[in-house]
């Protein structure tokens with residue numbers, strides 16, 4: 362008898378009185394990779410809970426859920442629905458790897474680390490013995506290490522952005538105190554064979570390619586090799602990287618020639634003391650920091666990059682005023698896009714352990730499960746303000762950054778957004794979308810069930826009773 366697997370990407374949660382639908386959603390690459398490793402004789406379906414209803418009664422043999430910390434609560438709800446119907450569930454991804462003991466309570470089986478080395482064993486156990494081991498301990502390493510390519514057929518018709526996700530490298534050698542990447546990858550960085558990346562990209566048809574690498578320029582020589590191979594493909598690409606890339610002008614030139622539109626760069630903070638707490642190596646640039654990264658920003662603009670500047674708010678030396686100043690500074694730098702996230706303590710990171718030791722964690726130490734936690738609210742007690750002040754400063758930052766006045770004023774930059782019609786078009790396509798998304802996510806609850814008193818939330822799901830969160 363043939364077997365069927367249902368892959369699930371959980372949503373974060375819901376707004377006060379309606380389900381949140383992610384408008385800026387991208388293909389869930391991890392599920393494409395799992396599907397790509399699954400042989401053809403196994404039937405595959407995928408539900409993306411971010412915008413479609415999961416048909417829990419659709420007959421299936423095994424459910425595979427990808428879990429990040431902010432989707433954990435919803436993932437557990439989904440798992441409970443399936444397990445109540447007698448269908449086994451396996452979970453994998455960042456959250457099960459960082460905190461396996463918690464996830465194990467909500468799944469029949471979990472995988473720690475990357476699926477590449479262990480997925481075939483999971484399938485074999487299930488097909489041959491109809492039983493999964495409680496834990497599959499895999500390792501972390503090169504993305505899509507075996508010859509397979511993601512099975513993108515499971516993404517069809519779901520209305521994703523016209524952006525193809527892929528990976529060249531995984532992990533990062535830096536050790537920023539808040540970052541789940543350095544815990545997951547244990548400060549290692551792995552690069553994929555350039556030829557495989559090129560072969561994969563030749564099959565992909567999308568307006569833009571997103572290398573989801575955590576830090577694409579962590580190994581500059583390896584990246585140069587990739588970029589030389591990308592030039593003939595004439596693609597447009599974006600990725601994530603650290604600002605120390607500006608030290609290497611040959612690299613910057615290759616980025617421009619290979620079609621790089623912009624990079625997500627973690628500026629995080631413009632305060633020197635905060636930088637000490639966060640331990641972000643690539644941002645500790647003695648000659649430039651006092652001028653607030655002037656040299657680095659000038660070089661990135663010179664090469665036409667429409668960057669996405671990312672900030673984390675709530676370090677020990679931050680105040681509501683310093684956060685407002687950070688937003689003023691970012692607007693004056695005319696970055697194309699920006700993220701102003703409240704510094705969040707992810708489990709098993711140095712920051713989490715430090716805050717726990719200092720007794721500063723809120724929400725019983727597990728904000729991701731707490732019924733009253735809301736997206737982008739403070740998860741710990743900041744030093745120089747109250748948690749509510751930090752949450753409010755975060756909301757204010759996102760509102761100010763995405764106000765129409767800010768969007769218009771940032772647009773006037775001849776070296777980047779005004780340089781070509783395509784750059785201008787991208788600016789105007791994505792800024793309104795991110796504006797809507799950033800404001801919509803404010804205050805979102807985690808999970809779909811159990812937040813309102815019984816009786817008021819029937820419109821969401823009828824099975825609220827089955828979920829009792831710890």
Ligand code: B12
Nearest residue numbers: 387388389390391425427429430453454472475476541573
């Ligand atoms: C691309 C990306 C995004 C994209 C969205 C992508 C999408 N498809 O929608 C964008 C930019 C929008 C985004 C947003 C956010 N992201 Co993000 N994102 C990533 C990134 C860089 C890559 C994800 C990816 O595709 N990886 C490639 C796949 C193949 O790798 P993988 O996910 O690790 O999966 C492998 C294994 O984990 C395992 N595995 C995974 N799932 C499963 C399931 C099963 C059953 C099994 C067996 C194995 C398994 O096998 C896979 C193959 O080897 C990751 C970092 C990373 N390296 O993964 C962060 C990451 C997941 N994001 C993170 C965060 C915090 C966020 C935000 C909350 C940021 C914010 N404050 O707004 C938002 C929230 C997203 C939302 N839903 O609104 C954190 C999560 C931390 C945590 N502890 O959960 C990460 C880890 C980054 C970080 N620096 O810490 N993100």
Ligand code: SF4
Nearest residue numbers: 533535536537540543
């Ligand atoms: S440089 Fe970026 S990816 Fe690397 S550890 Fe720091 S925050 Fe994480």
